[in-house]
Amino acid sequence: MSGAEFVPLSLTPLLIGICAAVACALPGNFLVLRRQALIGDAISHVVLPGIVVAFLLTGVISAWPMMLGAAGAAVIAVILIEAVRRLGRIEPGAAMGVVFTAMFAFGVLLLEQTDTSSVHLDVEHALYGNLESLIWLDATGWASLMDPEALRGLPSELPRMALTLLAVCLFTWLFWRPLKISTFDEGFAGTVGIATAPLGLALVIVAAVAAVAAFDAVGSIIVIAMFICPPAAARMMTNRLERQVAWSVVFAVAAAVSGYVLAGYGPLWLGGADAISAAGMIATMSGVILAVTARFGPCRTRTGAPVQG
Amino acid sequence: MLRDALLLQLGYNATLVAIGATLLGVAAGCTGTFLFLRKRALVSDAVSHATLPGICLAFMAMVVLGGDGRNLPGLLAGSALSAWIGLLCMTWLTRRTRLAEDAAIGAVLSVFFGFGVVLLTVIQTMSAGRQAGLESFLLGSTAGMLRSDAVIIALGGALSLALILMLRRPMTLVAFDPEYAAARGLPVTRIDLTIMGLVMAVTVVGLKIVGLILIVALLIIPPVTARFWTDRSDRVVLLSGLAGGLAGYVGAALSASAPNLPTGPIIVLVSFALFALSLLLAPGRGVLAAVLRHLRFQRRVHLRQGLLALAQGQPIYEPLTLRLLRRNGLVRADGVATETGRARAAKALRDEKRWEIVRSDLAHEAVAALYDGLRDIETVLTRDQIVEIDRRIGGPQGVAT
Known part of the structure; x- marks a missing residue:
């Protein structure tokens, strides 16, 4: 395929998909190991009630208020879950179920109550995202990457997602040792002076930030899939955290690329006319990767020993 | 308007929806209890999301075979099939690989749902004219509910309730203590799968009314609500069914009483309101009860410490202690002890000395463990024992000059 077609239509969605996948997979590694995957x-x-409230307050569909609203809702949800868990002495899974379903229902109700027919804001959008529509109209070919005029026309999701990815990488790199120790042995981490409670909260907040930023571009399906599937698949491959993180990044990128390509071009190969949901396809591909590693990965069993020949 | 809705006076469709939602709520509440007691509440989330590809595939199959793609029993059968496959995948991931259950839940949930979304977009392209608004299964839609739909829901609900009634004892046993159940010779895995099958049935039945994203709420919130009110598992099941049914009924009535009130979310929010009320007001486990218990405890501690201070002639500065002593008529406004106050203080000091003897005597070891600084000694020792201890303390003694 020529650059003239690829760069404007596919390059940016692909890059955004990759950034979102990796940004979610990195904290996902720790969440899966800490058994907090369902966060x-x-x-x-x-996120849905968050963006609806932000829309009601500002009256416009623009990125920053909606991201703030979503982040606020995420923080409120984490606090509420903790409050319900402690005040009601309820197990964490059920507390989570109570809070997020109620908040989601509230979001749907708000959405139905307000007149959003004039703007593009609906539940389906929140779920599927609109990865395919994030095209770069100003680009004419590979040369546009050097052209400041054309670069200004980049969809704003790309720099935002790249920035988020950078922040997530920075967090993981800076807090690598404390994160690693407190994930595997919280008691020991406490005795060597690591503040485990704030660190755990920080991890959840970083995950929330990544989720909110990714969600804006690619919808919530990818977010859940990327939090869990690549790290889970990576866990089947190795017993070392460093390698697991590396594998999870590889799997996330692989899922994003293959999913996007299959969604965009698969139907054409099969003789169809229209593309299918890229977000859904990326999630599906991550599942395929997980299935393959769960069946053949060298460290898939619980004891962790590599399976002999 | 709301009164009409609650009394089922708003026409045929609203009445059907209200009855269906009530039945669904009861069935979901009872089923969810076992899931909740088994500490696997979020499994329902994976099951419900896993229905989506089945719905789409069933629709496609029915269209290809020349039938009407919107045939509800067909769609429900497809959704049940894919939910079952999702469930098996999840069980396999948890049992055969090193993944914990939450990761397996999340993986199945997101992958099946993602695949379902892919199929949804395929359906949109394949028969643009006939695409049946399968999106309505995401959040439910009760607008065009038919009598046959209501009958399906009623049958499904009744069937799951009957199954629960039959299997309640083994399911309760497995929920509380799977190891013991296994030792008794119960097929734990099969009972677990039965619970999941019930969850799946409720999910599939509820797709039409509340949709696959929110059906989880009907399975989780009522049991959690019911748990606040009782510690007996059979009553939790009953109360949970009641809470679910009430939420379904009131929610359906509310949503029928005004425009733009979608049924599913309203039912969930009513259910959440019941939960919030229980969290605050339930006796025993509720927040208000806990606060009252704490305040009562605080008052007892302050009163006790105040009396000991009075007895030993120490000045009291703590305002709450002073206020409590004054209100109970134990000290006068200027802080000097009254007659009763002096008597109670002397008694408190003597009790303290008695406890000291009890705690230093190994013969009273069991009683000494009950010492918490507040307990009246009369409640743990007989009168004879106290007399014996008093003899050891002895009466007031003069100092030889």
């Missing part, structure tokens, strides 16, 4: 699920549900 991503909860966050991606409560």
Whole structure:
């Protein structure tokens, strides 16, 4: 395919998809190991009331208020879950279920109550995202990457997602040792002077930030899938955290690229006319990767020993 | 308007929806209880999301075979099939690989749902004219509910309730203590799968009314609500069914009483309101009860410490202690002890000395463990024992000059 077609139509969605996938997969590694994998699920549900409230307050569909609203809703949800868990002495899973379903229902109700027919804001959008529509109209070919005029026309999701990815990488790199120690042995981490509670909260907040930023571009399906599937698949491959993180990044990129390509070109190869949902396809591909590693990965069993020949 | 809705006076469709929602709520509440007691509440989330590809595939199959793609029993059968596959995948991931259950839940949930979304977009392209608004299964839609739909829901609900009634004892046993159940020879895995099958049935039945994203709420919130009110599992099941049914009924009535009130979310929010009320007001486990218990405890501690200070002639500065002593008529406004106050203070000091003897005597070891600084000694020792201890303390003694 020529650059003239690829760069404007596919390059930016692909890059955004990759950034979102990696930004979610990195904190996902720790969440899966800490058995908090469903935090991503909860966050991606409560994002809906957040953006609806932000829309009602500002009256416009623009990125920053909606991201702030979504982040606020995520923080409120985390606090509420903790409050319900402690005040009601309820197990964490049920507390999470109570809070995120109620908040999601509230979001749907608000959406139905307000007149959003004039703007593009609906539940389906929140779920599927609109990865395919993030095209770069100003680009004419590979040369546009050097052209400041054309670069100004980049969809704003790309720099935002790249920035988020950078922040997530920075967090993981800076707090690598404390994160690693407190993930595997919280008691020991406490005795060597690591503040485990704030660190755990920080991890959840970083995950929420990644989820909210990714959600804006690609919808909540990818967010949940990328929090869980690549790290889970990576866990089947190795017993070392460093390699697991590396594998999860590889798997996330692989899922994003293959999913996007299959969604965009797969139907054409099969003789169809229209593309299918890229977000859904990326999630599906991550599932395929997980299925393959769960069946053949060298460290898939619980004991962790590599399976002999 | 709301009164009419609550009394089922708003026409045929609204009445059907209200009855269906009530039945669904009861069935979901009872089923969810076992899931909740088994500490696997969020499994329902994976099951419900896993229905989506089945719905789409069933629709496509029915269209290809020349039928009407919107046939509800067909769609429900498809959704049940894919939910079952999702469930098996999840069980396999948890049992055969090193993944914990939450990761397996999340993986199944997101992958099946993502695949369902892919199929949805395929359906949109394949028969643009006939695409049946399958999106309505995401959040439910009760607008065009038919009598046959209501009958399906009623049958499904009744069937799951009957199954629960039959299997309540083994399911309760497995929920509380799977190891013991296994030792008794119960097929734990099969009972677990039965619970999941019930969850799946409720999910599939509820697709039409509340949709697959929110059906989780009907399975989780009522049991959590019911748990606040009782510690007996059979009553939790009953109360949970009641809470679910009430939420379904009131929610359906509310949503029928005004425009733009979608049924599913309203039912969930009513259910959440019941939960919030229980969290605050339930006796025993509620927040208000806990606060009252704490305040009562605080008052007892302050009163006790105040009396000990009075007895030993120490000045009291703590305002709450002073206020409590004054209100109970134990000290006068200027802080000097009254007659009763002096008597109670002397008694408190003597009790303290008695406890000291009890705690230093190994013969009273069991009683000494009950010492918390507040307990009246009369409640743990007989009168004879106290007399014996008093003899050891002895009466007031003069100092030899």
